[in-house]
Amino acid sequence: MSCRVPGSGPYRAIARGGPQDEYGPEGTRVVHVGSLPVGGPEPVVIAGPCAVESREQTVEIAHAVRAAGADMLRGGAFKPRTSPHDFQGLGREGLEILAEAREQTGLPIVTEVLDVRDVALVAEYADMLQIGARNMQHFPLLTEAGRTGLPILLKRHWAATLDEWLGAAEYIAVEGNLDIVLCERGIRSFTQGTYNRSTLDVNIVPAVKRLTFLPVLVDPSHATGDDELVPSAALAGCAAGAHGLIIEVIAEDTDPTTPLCDGYQSIRPSVLERIIDDVRPGGASWHALRPSGSGG
Ligand code: PEP
Numbered sequence: 001m002s003c004r005v006p007g008s009g010p011y012r013a014i015a016r017g018g019p020q021d022e023y024g025p026e027g028t029r030v031v032h033v034g035s036l037p038v039g040g041p042e043p044v045v046i047a048g049p050c051a052v053e054s055r056e057q058t059v060e061i062a063h064a065v066r067a068a069g070a071d072m073l074r075g076g077a078f079k080p081r082t083s084p085h086d087f088q089g090l091g092r093e094g095l096e097i098l099a100e101a102r103e104q105t106g107l108p109i110v111t112e113v114l115d116v117r118d119v120a121l122v123a124e125y126a127d128m129l130q131i132g133a134r135n136m137q138h139f140p141l142l143t144e145a146g147r148t149g150l151p152i153l154l155k156r157h158w159a160a161t162l163d164e165w166l167g168a169a170e171y172i173a174v175e176g177n178l179d180i181v182l183c184e185r186g187i188r189s190f191t192q193g194t195y196n197r198s199t200l201d202v203n204i205v206p207a208v209k210r211l212t213f214l215p216v217l218v219d220p221s222h223a224t225g226d227d228e229l230v231p232s233a234a235l236a237g238c239a240a241g242a243h244g245l246i247i248e249v250i251a252e253d254t255d256p257t258t259p260l261c262d263g264y265q266s267i268r269p270s271v272l273e274r275i276i277d278d279v280r281p282g283g284a285s286w287h288a289l290r291p292s293g294s295g296g
């Protein structure tokens with residue numbers, strides 16, 4: 001482990017025992033997104049479409065996820081696609097749609113910023129900036145995003161070590177921005193494509209919590225790539241101590257082949273509601289997931 005000497009490790013600004021640690025050996029920094037606390041004792045649930053495809057689609061899903069109990073809306077206006085021929089997102093129009101969905105539902109929004117040149121634009125609309133897996137080590141983007149002062153959702157690259165991930169978070173922290181929420185979204189493994197898209201690295205959740213006071217979420221959608229596997233991965237993430245979930249959702253009656261991005265891994269609002277009921281205090285899994293005294 002690289003960060004054994006407080007104050008001198010490669011990610012000293014976010015390290016337990018480091019100069020900015022006010023949180024004790026097990027405490028978590030609570031990151032506020034608007035008025036929503038992330039990192040408190042109750043898991044937060046962020047939900048919404050993979051991509052903003054239209055006003056109607058996004059607003060409908062926003063209302064549905066709010067009714068299911070979600071705390072925040074997700075949706076990409078700028079999409080990082082493997083092929084340049086695939087849908088790249090609606091850009092500014094997508095951001096305007098997200099702002100309208102926020103206006104109608106009251107849910108804060110998190111959306112990805114792909115490009116240093118778009119940081120100011122995305123920051124005008126978003127309550128939280130997402131740095132996607134592919135850009136986890138895009139250092140100038142981390143710096144610019146950090147400088148906005150907005151909370152940042154930093155996804156782990158599918159082949160990043162824990163040290164590389166925390167080093168990336170440190171780039172944001174050294175800009176004076178400690179409002180960072182980490183997100184495990186599945187890693188590449190030998191099972192790739194046999195029954196899943198990625199492998200949810202459940203054990204990195206407690207490993208992260210041992211090294212940093214920053215909150216950590218789990219994304220069961222990209223970690224599985226299969227809507228039927230999402231509920232189990234979501235519960236596993238919470239059981240491992242994640243501070244919440246980010247989940248892709250389609251409307252109840254949408255054919256999963258029709259979204260332009262990630263339809264097969266998107267769950268319905270009715271399934272989201274069951275997951276939320278399970279992971280919230282008093283839910284079926286709550287006591288099993290949070291043994292007494294486990295803290296934040
Ligand atoms: C997403 O959240 O839509 C996304 C592209 O995720 P990731 O960066 O984890 O692939």
Ligand code: MN
Nearest residue numbers: 050248261262
């Ligand atoms: Mn997606």
